[in-house]
Amino acid sequence: MPSFYHKPIFRYPIYALIGVTVTAIFVLFFYNWIIGAAGALLLGIILFMIKQADSYIKEEMEEYISTLSYRLKKVGEEALMEMPIGIMLYNDSFHIEWTNPYMASCFDEDTLVGRSLYDMAADELVPFIKQNADEETIVLHDRKFRVINKQEERLLYFFDVTEQIDIERQYEDERTVLAFILLDNYDEVTQGMDDQTRSSINSEVTSLLNKWATDYGILLKRISSDRYIGILNENILSSLEKSKFSILDEVREKTPMHNISLTLSIGIGANVQHLPELGDFAQSSLDLALGRGGDQVAIKQPNGKVKFYGGKTNPTEKRTRVRARVISHALKEIIIDSEKVLIMGHKFPDMDAIGSAIGILKIAQVNEKDAYIVINEDEMDSSIQRLLAEVRQHPELWSKFISVDDAADLLSSETLLVVVDTHKPALVIDERLLARADQVVVIDHHRRGEEFIKDPLLVYMEPYASSTAELVTELLEYQPKRLKMNMIEATALLAGIIVDTKSFTLRTGSRTFDAASYLRGKGADTVLVQKFMKEDIGNYVKRAKLIQNTEILPGGIAIAKPDAGKEEFFEQVTIAQTADTLLSMSGVAASFVLARRDEDTVAISARSLGEVNVQVIMEAMDGGGHLSNAATQLENVSMEEAEKSLKIAIEEYLGGGTKE
Numbered sequence: 001m002p003s004f005y006h007k008p009i010f011r012y013p014i015y016a017l018i019g020v021t022v023t024a025i026f027v028l029f030f031y032n033w034i035i036g037a038a039g040a041l042l043l044g045i046i047l048f049m050i051k052q053a054d055s056y057i058k059e060e061m062e063e064y065i066s067t068l069s070y071r072l073k074k075v076g077e078e079a080l081m082e083m084p085i086g087i088m089l090y091n092d093s094f095h096i097e098w099t100n101p102y103m104a105s106c107f108d109e110d111t112l113v114g115r116s117l118y119d120m121a122a123d124e125l126v127p128f129i130k131q132n133a134d135e136e137t138i139v140l141h142d143r144k145f146r147v148i149n150k151q152e153e154r155l156l157y158f159f160d161v162t163e164q165i166d167i168e169r170q171y172e173d174e175r176t177v178l179a180f181i182l183l184d185n186y187d188e189v190t191q192g193m194d195d196q197t198r199s200s201i202n203s204e205v206t207s208l209l210n211k212w213a214t215d216y217g218i219l220l221k222r223i224s225s226d227r228y229i230g231i232l233n234e235n236i237l238s239s240l241e242k243s244k245f246s247i248l249d250e251v252r253e254k255t256p257m258h259n260i261s262l263t264l265s266i267g268i269g270a271n272v273q274h275l276p277e278l279g280d281f282a283q284s285s286l287d288l289a290l291g292r293g294g295d296q297v298a299i300k301q302p303n304g305k306v307k308f309y310g311g312k313t314n315p316t317e318k319r320t321r322v323r324a325r326v327i328s329h330a331l332k333e334i335i336i337d338s339e340k341v342l343i344m345g346h347k348f349p350d351m352d353a354i355g356s357a358i359g360i361l362k363i364a365q366v367n368e369k370d371a372y373i374v375i376n377e378d379e380m381d382s383s384i385q386r387l388l389a390e391v392r393q394h395p396e397l398w399s400k401f402i403s404v405d406d407a408a409d410l411l412s413s414e415t416l417l418v419v420v421d422t423h424k425p426a427l428v429i430d431e432r433l434l435a436r437a438d439q440v441v442v443i444d445h446h447r448r449g450e451e452f453i454k455d456p457l458l459v460y461m462e463p464y465a466s467s468t469a470e471l472v473t474e475l476l477e478y479q480p481k482r483l484k485m486n487m488i489e490a491t492a493l494l495a496g497i498i499v500d501t502k503s504f505t506l507r508t509g510s511r512t513f514d515a516a517s518y519l520r521g522k523g524a525d526t527v528l529v530q531k532f533m534k535e536d537i538g539n540y541v542k543r544a545k546l547i548q549n550t551e552i553l554p555g556g557i558a559i560a561k562p563d564a565g566k567e568e569f570f571e572q573v574t575i576a577q578t579a580d581t582l583l584s585m586s587g588v589a590a591s592f593v594l595a596r597r598d599e600d601t602v603a604i605s606a607r608s609l610g611e612v613n614v615q616v617i618m619e620a621m622d623g624g625g626h627l628s629n630a631a632t633q634l635e636n637v638s639m640e641e642a643e644k645s646l647k648i649a650i651e652e653y654l655g656g657g658t659k660e
Contacts, residue, residue, distance in 0.1 A: 555590075
């Protein structure tokens with residue numbers, strides 16, 4: 001082949017062949033000059049033909065190279081000037097030195113040379129260049145471009161990806177979303193009604209939901225008297241989120257019956273491709289919404305995040321004596337089957353955590369099982385210290401309080417761990433103890449969050465209850481009749497109820513008073529409770545200093561914090577009391593108090609009268625609580641960082657859903 005022929009390595013064999021042929025001809029001349037002459041002539045012809053072929057190939061190759069070079073140059077020029085890719089050169093002062101025609105056409109101008117990027121696209125392009133980023137998608141003149149930055153050459157490539165992004169968005173918007181809808185208290189509202197009245201309620205609710213579904217383009221199907229299923233897409237879901245799921249308010253406000261309004265709970269599964277998994281997400285979201293008290297929407301996503309909407313009202317009391325009796329008997333059986341019982345509350349325990357722990361201790365004792373309460377004496381505020389000082393006067397009871405290390409030594413595969421007043425692993429006194437326990441029971445009155453203790457044997461969560469102490473008191477009532485409580489045990493439980501209800505003013509139902517009456521009958525001392533709750537003058541002054549530095553945000557949201565630059569520590573009870581005091585001020589709808597517990601911890605207490613759901617705001621900061629009473633603790637952050645995070649969480653809440 002010609003390309004091979006012109007390589008020296010392939011010429012050498014030809015020269016050698018010619019040399020051999022010439023030698024042969026000389027030999028022939030020696031023996032027969034006629035044959036030699038013929039051979040010489042033939043060799044000459046062959047050499048001439050080779051020479052001609054070599055010249056022709058050289059000329060052809062030179063022409064091909066010349067043509068290819070021209071074509072490559074022309075293609076390069078056309079690609080630079082004609083292809084739909086923007087190219088821009090800029091200088092150190094962000095002035096344009098050169099662009100191809102396509103780039104100029106994107107700005108509807110003949111030329112961009114000499115223009116400043118600050119004048120043309122300062123908000124998008126200049127920050128991108130200054131960040132020394134390699135690639136970014138930005139918007140220019142209502143078109144979306146993927147921009148590649150060659151920093152050393154100060155060169156930018158612009159690829160129009162508007163259609164691609166629009167197609168991606170269309171795909172995202174049209175993905176299927178599944179919604180499970182439940183009328184929370186349908187059975188309670190319709191109980192005892194005649195068929196005509198019940199039919200009227202069904203018709204009214206169905207009419208509201210059908211209108212809502214029609215307005216937003218949702219396929220809605222009723223599957224039972226109190227359950228619906230909805231099929232929609234991501235675009236519709238986005239519209240529902242912008243409306244903050246106003247259907248919750250419509251159903252609650254337009255269906256009052258017997259002084260009770262019907263409420264909706266909606267569980268939504270989204271961002272999942274497989275329908276069975278989508279159904280699991282929707283059911284899990286509905287369970288989560290119901291566990292938080294209902295009247296709200298939960299949207300669960302594959303990344304583990306959950307959005308909540310609604311939850312604007314305190315949950316209606318729905319638990320029954322039958323359920324309390326069933327749970328009490330189930331707990332009794334679990335305790336009897338265990339070797340021993342350990343009881344643990346949350347970090348920096350309050351009266352409710354300690355009181356309910358003492359109640360569970362009593363249940364274990366009446367069923368003849370050894371039980372111990374796990375505490376960390378480094379995490380006690382003054383009120384708990386006063387309670388424990390009183391407990392020390394009763395050696396038999398005080399001997400049941402042990403440290404985390406002692407509890408770890410007692411823990412075995414047959415040990416039952418009862419967690420009270422929290423359901424979040426991160427909030428228990430010692431997570432390692434929880435992780436090692438094979439058998440766990442959870443008793444709590446807080447609204448359920450996404451983070452939950454894994455695989456408990458028994459869960460008794462009632463967000464309708466005032467306190468965990470109230471729940472435990474009801475469980476005590478169904479234990480063996482030989483149960484005897486002394487004064488300090490009954491008082492500790494009553495203290496938990498009084499503190500969490502703010503002396504029976506918040507989240508108080510008829511069952512709360514029943515539990516308090518039972519404990520009073522067992523010898524609970526209300527005067528002693530007040531003694532536990534006393535504060536000294538120093539704390540009162542600290543509280544006044546916090547209130548002095550109060551900032552009022554729009555909507556009546558008050559934020560209080562210590563003086564800037566002062567490293568002062570506050571007890572949890574002082575922070576909570578400050579939030580309560582702020583809430584009593586005129587024009588305050590919700591109060592948030594930030595203060596440092598210790599060198600590493602900033603605590604936030606939040607209160608409201610129900611207009612603002614402080615629970616979801618605190619959940620956004622890894623805390624929790626109730627609609628009107630919540631808190632969180634932030635580790636290793638400055639006061640300024642904590643305040644900034646709080647304000648962001650408040651803005652997210654006021655702007656729509658809250659992420660957990």
